[in-house]
Amino acid sequence: MSIVVRDVREHELDSVLALNNAAGPAILPLDATRLRHFFDHAEYFRVAERDGTLAGFLIGMGSGSQHDSSNFRWFRERHPEFFYIDRIVVASRRRGGGVGRAFYADAQSYAEARYPHMACEVFLDGTNDPVLLFHGSFGFREVGQHVMEETGVRAAMLMKPLCSYTWVHETYGDALPNVPWLTRPRTPVAHVAPRATGTCP
Template identity: 55%
Template sequence: MALAIRDVREHDLDAVLALNNAAGTGILVTDSARLRHLYDNAHYFRVAEMDGVIAGFLIALRPDANYTSPNFHWFQDHYESFVYIDRIVVAPEYRGHGLGRVFYCDVQSYAEVRVPLLTCEVFLEPRDDMVVLFHGTLGFQEVGQQKMGAKGPKVSLLAKELPSFPFVRERYLDGDGLPDVSWLAERHRPCEGAAQEVRA
């Protein structure tokens, strides 16, 4: 099977929404308006395409994103610079083949030339030990816990230090910036800064 990790396209959104809402208790259900808001505002929004079929996706944001998730706000309150993984979904038929690790390697390659931390959360209610173990093996450590609202589930807030960042900051970011090459380019966000706020 041919695998491609690529930036999301507008015509992918229906398939992404269906995957999101079929993912189970570990992923919050969303709607087309909220997904469109993420499409317009996310700094990283990539899909895995397997032989023409959307097999999964990962969405991540930086601190200046127009986004009102309580977990995203927690990281905004505690850290100046980071990439926050909002959600990752892999279709059931493609699980168990390492696609999650491929996504995390890809988002880390985006993050480590821009920020010192990669962040995310995992649900503790209900707790999924496989998800907790997965993040631990990738080097994430718990930096806090909170409940998502008065009646929401408890989450573990995770962060991973990116050891390449000091090298990049010293040699590039403190000077003229990253080289102007396609693999370092930012994702084009269709309505950058113009979309209405949508609550997660």
């Protein structure tokens, strides 16, 4: 059956928490309070549904967020405007079935109308080559490395230029058309002048 990507619902937070904490060392654990904070403040918090059950989730936010992650701060100290993917989790039984690509396509569709870049990180624990390959095949490139002060884990810091942003921004500014796939941000976003950190064809 098809994959449906949609906004998370409040009653699903317990299921999202269980998915996150069963994901293994590639994803930092969460508690209910932290997850609730994401629900209340994250600009983008969506789940994937397949065969009537949750197959995963993705949480993201813009560079104007007050997010307290050291990885997010690393990007913000170096790049003025970007959409940051804090975490993406796919249920183990659904991995390899296209859920991750569906999420990234949906997140990019959202982000490219608002930000010139997407940013994320991948932990460098010696077993994440498939994850790095996945991101590389989706257009992400390493722009540095960072040791997280919270955990001591080293992460590859990845960015991807969103080539449609300049045209959308110059054509529509902040007045995007009112169409379903251009869902408005869940919280206000601060916009600053973009600065290129990658190239587009």
